[in-house]
Amino acid sequence: MKKLVNAPRAVVREMLEGFVALAPGQALLEGETVVVRSDTPRDAGARKVAVLSGGGSGHEPAHAGYVGAGMLDAAVAGDVFTSPSTDAVLAAIRAVAGPAGALLVVKNYTGDRLNFGLAAELARAEGIPVETVVVADDVALHDTVEPARRRGIAGTVLVHKIAGAAAASGASLAEVAREATAAAAELGTMGVALGPCTVPAAGRPGFTLGEDELELGLGIHGEQGVRRVPMQPADALVDTLLTTILEDRRISSGERVALLVNGLGGTPPMELAIVARRALAVLREAGVRVERAWSGTFLSALEMPGCSLSLLKVDDARLKRLDSATTAPAWPGAGLVAPQRAPRQVTQVQEAPVDAGARQPGMDAFHKAALAVAVAFDVSEARLTALDSAAGDGDLGISLARGAAAIRELPESSWTSPTRALNAIGNALRRAIGGSSGPFYATALLRAARHLVDRKADATAWAEAFGIAVDAISELGGARPGDRTMLDALRPAADAFAREVKAGRSAAEAWAACVREGEQGAEATARMQPRLGRASYLGERALGVQDAGAAAVVIWLKALTPFIK
Known part of the structure; x- marks a missing residue:
């Protein structure tokens, strides 16, 4: 007791x-x-x-x-x-x-x-x-x-x-x-x-419940x-x-x-x-x-x-x-009940309609890849919740599951080009995910989308966009590799992909190296002293537990692997 x-x-x-x-x-x-x-x-x-x-x-x-x-x-x-x-x-x-x-x-x-x-x-x-x-x-x-x-x-x-x-x-x-x-x-x-x-004098619960x-x-x-x-x-x-x-x-x-x-x-x-x-x-x-x-x-x-x-x-x-008035300290007050009413509507800025156009080559595979990431987030919800509960606030699993639902709900018009798709996913995630994950992923995707405007979406362009996205997350949150955050998986993964593409490796080979480096970076977080985020409040007590954000990065890197060709 x-x-x-x-x-x-x-x-x-x-x-x-x-x-x-x-x-x-x-x-x-x-x-x-x-x-x-x-x-x-x-x-x-x-x-x-x-x-x-x-x-x-x-x-x-x-x-x-x-x-x-x-x-x-x-x-x-x-x-x-x-x-x-x-x-x-x-x-x-x-x-x-x-x-x-x-x-x-x-x-x-x-x-x-x-x-x-x-x-x-x-x-x-x-x-x-x-x-x-x-x-x-x-x-x-x-x-x-x-x-x-x-x-x-x-x-x-x-x-x-x-x-x-x-x-x-x-x-x-x-x-x-x-x-x-x-x-x-x-x-x-x-x-x-x-x-x-x-009861304090008893020292044990009065009954037990399953x-x-x-x-x-x-x-x-x-x-x-x-x-x-x-x-x-x-x-x-x-x-x-x-x-x-x-x-x-x-x-x-x-x-x-x-x-x-x-x-x-x-x-x-x-x-x-x-x-x-x-x-x-x-x-x-x-x-x-x-x-x-x-x-x-x-x-x-x-x-x-x-x-x-x-x-x-x-x-x-x-x-x-x-x-009637009372000075009793525990009486809660008037108890007035609000009239039943519908929630107030938020004023929406009306955006000019944009012609989505026909799907560019490869966008069918892009759409399937995004849906695969959504499935991976759903499957991994319990694991991510457990990791985040051990050294954080425990909300990452459910947050990314909400993000998965938001990805699935995007209209067909979102999947016509890489730029349009990344923008759509980024905006969907910022609306669906609270905490830090939503802003981080949204910022990264929106920054990558801007880089790909009017560019041929080849391996080199994607490698550049990946690196730019990681830079955006670092700028927004102030984290660096070694701080025990998602950057410890993202930075080595993005660097490996760019390095292998520049060396002339195929996209699939470069991505395999990317996933390996990301996994190693995520695993290394279990040995790192946290310097940012809620885990930093735990100090050495966070040691031995992998950072949940870094683990989530590995999940979606692996989910994309079958689609990198």
Whole structure:
């Protein structure tokens, strides 16, 4: 287990100290793992209705992240995935509640219900009015337990917001409790996990998953889901989650909802955005009006990869609560949804039509050679990805596969002359390939195309064009042979081809020498200290791994071999 902690027993206190140190509106209750609003009036009689929540730690930013004006007045933290003690909850109530009373928002787990429930009884005995709302929003359990026994998961955050806004408006305890209870009753959540999480004190994952498996309908405590299913695309998973929520909560066309796309701790914003995109599309297709939507990590399960979706039915009054201002540091903001619209069109410069003319001799073979390179890039995608991942960013394989697709999509009019074909390929690659490969190959091909204008495309002209193309790459990127880049394969290959052609060798013989020199140059990169590119950040750790860009050069050199005659 690798975690950035000092000692498992100190995790919760040190975490809360870090949270509070970064949040001027919060304070840590002395001797307790309780975060309170720093502006809580010392005079209990001056306090409004207080809203409190909490539970086991490991769900960050919940619950401390939602302490602030307009949301929670206090958050009580237990050990990781363990309910806080009754005394801790009672201390929190005493710290923030007064005669106006307190509302406890409790997730539906036995430990939480017992400890928050007993603390409420003790507070009432002291004269503090206390009401409790239990959130049981996990619709994954619809075939397993009765609704009152379902778990409380990420949708609880929306109840925090509604209850906090109601209290901030000056509503009575009964009114705040009524709004929170009504919201909890019209809330549905379901999650999916791509892997487990590791509790610091346990030191090992809570369960294991195969590479092609995931857990559907899990809770938030590292436990397994309702069922294990094969890995699926994001869209299919979103469809499953939303279908279950819509059916269970009886949400139909014309109804209004708020959507929460929640990461479980190990899911990057990239993937959550893909999930949000599909969720919005599915709801729109179903005729459901998404009034507000948020995407991010709101209630996690440590570092678990996965997500949950929550839907809350809304009306104007509930939207007003969701839109009310809050200083809680983890609340994501307005949640406004952009209107559905088509992507904006980029203004295209209209080029004058050019007569492509008839195909010049040899261009049928040229076209076939280019398609052979495309096939070679597709076949080599996994190998190039592995090489680039070892000493780069891992995108070369997929980038050149995109380039291969772009080559195949070029119209027949692109293949009438060497100049026209090289220009077409260069422009296609610059559009299709991101990163550095696109600009490098596009610049090289466009420079070579200019050299071949009005020249007889014999071996000498091609050798010159090859050398000029390599020079262009060097100029653009600043690399030289020995820097451990694609130039270490390109430069010796181009020089060998030119040298052999000048010596009177046939084009095929010269190309064979070109390929040999390119291979040797690529192999030599494994022994070179990188001086440019992302590999340079690794220093000696890149040694022993061939440069992916140089390896790609050898791939297309070999793919062209059958066509050099």
